[in-house]
Amino acid sequence: MLFDSLIQLSFSYFATIAFGLFINVPRKALNLSGISGACGWMTYWFAMQFNINSIPANFLGGLAVGLAGLVMSQHKRIPSTIFNIPGLVPLVPGASAYQALIMLLSGEFMDANEKLFSVLMVGGAIAMGYVVSQLISEQYFRYRRNRVLSKHDLQNLDGDSVKPE
């Protein structure tokens, strides 16, 4: 179990960094985007280990990637997309899509249909997790802006200085 999780952790980290190399991720963000990918994949993997269904597990994975991106974008002052796009790569249902394709080619249309629908549902679940994290980040920035405004002088804060990511 420990060996297995170490393999999962390191491989998802390196896979994300490798993907980052050919989509031209800024150098200062490369390491953090790898961590974001590992975060998302480990959340999904542990959820699967605890026998959670794959749809909620993918939702949690997408949510984890989105939240990690939010924290990192605050830390490094670059848009959260830079961390999210590579971070989602390990979660993408590549193997199931391939299996669906092979089934289609060998004429097993019913099985292929079932598989294709599950690929679509998984994709939707990841996107939903990601959108929910966006929602959380919007609420967080609204809360922070309100708090800062009530604390300090209203003159030097026109809302533009706190840029939502």
Place this chain on the structure above:
Amino acid sequence: MSADQNKIIETCLLAGRIMVEGGSEIYRVEDTMRRIVHKATDEGGQIFATITGVLVTMDSDDHTRFSQITRRGIDMEKISRVNELSRKFTDGSIDLDELQNRLRQLDKELPNFPLWLRVVGAGLEGMFLMIIFTQTHDWFDMPLTLFASAMGYLVAELLGSISRIRFVQEFLGSITLGLIGIIGVRLGLGQDVNNVIIGAVMPLVPGVPITNALRDLIEGNLLAGIERGSEAALTVFAIACAIGTLFHYL
């Protein structure tokens, strides 16, 4: 229409175009463009962005301008740089002329990793994801997957400078990696052809555009979501055709 307003619109369109070319989400593109117009004129504007073009109308006059977008990819450096510049512009540390110059420069020359490093990156991605996706410890197939996936990406990338049709690039890239996978397994360099191909196609599979398309749709950018989704579906179709052809004839 005064020269100044012309310049504002031009800069705004340029920023939007570069961001879409880098594969940014539509809400972020529209937000950046709106910030530039708002800062430059103190008034709002109507912004509309899709994957194939961006439109701007300023509230202060009745002109509308459009900029077409013909090539699209995923390039994080573009998004990051434009974001940085627009942030500097909104907090007042650079003016409109400077913003326009820097955006033009960015459009022409962009730092990128050298080709060999990108090819190695594609190979490594395929290799690591093969283990992750198949959930097996199939160590023996790793070198073959690395080679197949790097070569598939290299072919697709080199064809990109020859042909503008994405379908051709992805089709021939997948043919290359499929051939390497199948022949490698026949020669005894690998043991499971399915595992090798699952890993090797990953650099070409549009997983991120599919997720982004769903996201654009959920956020209400319906046109952009449909466009991105169709583009991704075409890519999947190209890969499927290639792998299907190989399995049928070999």
